[in-house]
Amino acid sequence: MNQAARAIEQLNWAPTSWQQRVALQQPQYEDAAELNQAISELSGLPPLVTSWEVLALKQALAEAQQGKRFLLQGGDCAESFADCTSPIISNRLKVLLQMSLVLVHGLKQPVLRVGRFAGQYAKPRSADSETRDGVTLPSFRGDVVNGPEFTAEARRPDPQRLIRAHAHSALTMNFVRALIDGGFADLHHPEYWDLAWVEHSPLAAEYRRMVAGIGDSLRFMETLAGPIAGFTRVDFFTSHEALLLHYEQALTRQVPRHHGWFNLSTHFPWIGMRTAALDGAHAEYFRGIRNPIAVKVGPSVTPEQLLPLIDALNPEDEPGRLTLIHRMGHEQIAAKLPPLLDAVRREGRRVLWVADPMHGNTESTSNGYKTRRFDNIRSELDQAFDIHAAAGTRLGGVHLELTGEDVTECMGGARDLSEADLQRAYKSMVDPRLNYEQSLELAMLIVRKSGRLS
Numbered sequence: 001m002n003q004a005a006r007a008i009e010q011l012n013w014a015p016t017s018w019q020q021r022v023a024l025q026q027p028q029y030e031d032a033a034e035l036n037q038a039i040s041e042l043s044g045l046p047p048l049v050t051s052w053e054v055l056a057l058k059q060a061l062a063e064a065q066q067g068k069r070f071l072l073q074g075g076d077c078a079e080s081f082a083d084c085t086s087p088i089i090s091n092r093l094k095v096l097l098q099m100s101l102v103l104v105h106g107l108k109q110p111v112l113r114v115g116r117f118a119g120q121y122a123k124p125r126s127a128d129s130e131t132r133d134g135v136t137l138p139s140f141r142g143d144v145v146n147g148p149e150f151t152a153e154a155r156r157p158d159p160q161r162l163i164r165a166h167a168h169s170a171l172t173m174n175f176v177r178a179l180i181d182g183g184f185a186d187l188h189h190p191e192y193w194d195l196a197w198v199e200h201s202p203l204a205a206e207y208r209r210m211v212a213g214i215g216d217s218l219r220f221m222e223t224l225a226g227p228i229a230g231f232t233r234v235d236f237f238t239s240h241e242a243l244l245l246h247y248e249q250a251l252t253r254q255v256p257r258h259h260g261w262f263n264l265s266t267h268f269p270w271i272g273m274r275t276a277a278l279d280g281a282h283a284e285y286f287r288g289i290r291n292p293i294a295v296k297v298g299p300s301v302t303p304e305q306l307l308p309l310i311d312a313l314n315p316e317d318e319p320g321r322l323t324l325i326h327r328m329g330h331e332q333i334a335a336k337l338p339p340l341l342d343a344v345r346r347e348g349r350r351v352l353w354v355a356d357p358m359h360g361n362t363e364s365t366s367n368g369y370k371t372r373r374f375d376n377i378r379s380e381l382d383q384a385f386d387i388h389a390a391a392g393t394r395l396g397g398v399h400l401e402l403t404g405e406d407v408t409e410c411m412g413g414a415r416d417l418s419e420a421d422l423q424r425a426y427k428s429m430v431d432p433r434l435n436y437e438q439s440l441e442l443a444m445l446i447v448r449k450s451g452r453l454s
Contacts, residue, residue, distance in 0.1 A: 015249045017284055018285040021283075024280060028138070028157060029157050031159075034160075038160060038162050039162070042162055045163075047251060048173055049265070049266060053237070054262055054264075071112045072114070074400040076117060078123045078428075079117055090404075095402055096402075099440060100113050105447075107450055112397070117240070122243040123142045123243070123431075124243060137152060138156070140155065142430075166251075176236065176238075242263065242265075242269035248263055251263060260288075266291075273297070276296065276297075293321065296327055299328045299332040314349075326356065327357070333387065334387065338387055342391060353395055354397040355397070358399075359431075360380065369432075371411055375412050377442070381446070401432075402434040402436075402438075407427050408423075409426050409434075
């Protein structure tokens with residue numbers, strides 16, 4: 001047994017040990033027996049991913065830590081059961097494939113594709129309840145917990161939604177796997193990825209020129225070497241914020257021929273900023289699973305808080321184990337990120353640094369919409385590359401909330417969406433997402449920025 005295996009055995013950990021800690025952001029279920037019955041049923045259902053997929057992702061993330069890959073992680077802020085449809089899933093996949101094609105072409109290195117879906121049904125909330133017109137009800141915490149409608153029946157936390165979340169995640173995973181295995185991601189046919197609503201996008205011409213250049217190169221190589229099988233499919237992984245610990249516990253399993261425990265609800269779970277306390281239930285749960293894991297790091301985090309958390313979550317300094325996703329906001333990143341980079345580098349901790357330029361740049365408009373300005377998102381990402389370069393560290397990926405639908409939720413971008421445009425197609429239940437054009441524009445920014453820094 002290797003050192004990592006021995007360390008796992010010495011953890012004094014079980015999938016339920018988090019219940020001995022303070023668990024934040026958990027719904028208050030009215031009936032404990034109903035909850036236990038749902039957990040028992042969920043524990044008997046098949047897993048959504050496999051242990052060998054999880055370990056393959058960990059190896060790929062280790063390569064990203066070494067600068068050999070770039071991580072593209074993106075998807076919905078919060079999935080809904082109603083959006084578990086083939087057009088919405090395939091459009092989301094199309095955006096990520098197009099972005100990864102831009103990145104591969106520009107960065108000249110493999111891109112690790114991780115979808116923020118097939119389980120992103122829970123969202124943290126700033127308050128446990130919401131009051132409208134003198135009526136107070138539980139906050140909407142995502143479809144895995146309750147419904148968005150402002151009624152007592154809809155807002156009641158329902159344990160049966162845990163089972164429905166598993167079913168919708170399985171349907172999403174099945175469809176994505178079928179698309180990938182069936183050749184949907186074949187580089188010979190990037191026309192499969194076209195989104196009809198962006199035919200006249202200002203970015204369409206530049207993207208098509210890039211696709212044509214890649215096609216010419218591919219045909220040239222295959223003229224010399226024959227068909228290259230690796231270009232017919234891609235590896236694709238899933239991720240979600242592991243917020244509801246009862247759900248994650250039920251899908252945490254031991255498997256034959258592998259030591260320890262795997263969270264088999266997703267390949268790549270992460271801890272959000274609100275639940276990342278060192279002595280909290282989420283850190284306790286995460287320290288015992290063998291998955292690669294990530295932690296969101298905000299502007300309030302200090303080196304004195306971050307280093308002990310790194311040691312608790314990755315005591316053996318395993319390659320590919322820990323990703324830190326910084327989300328500072330464009331106004332604070334210059335002051336708040338460098339001390340963290342310096343501390344982690346000085347202590348020799350092995351992590352993958354990833355930028356989330358979305359969550360620190362959320363604001364509300366005068367007409368009541370929650371939005372993000374594309375210029376602020378772009379500014380934070382632009383600064384992140386410069387700050388890492390100055391610190392002697394490497395920005396190894398991005399984490400984005402995006403969709404393939406024709407939404408108007410973030411202002412600015414290629415079509416210069418204004419505050420007045422938001423009401424035209426604002427569909428998000430929780431946070432504003434980048435649409436296709438804005439996502440592609442960010443991918444092109446990453447390429448240009450990396451080229452200037454290399």
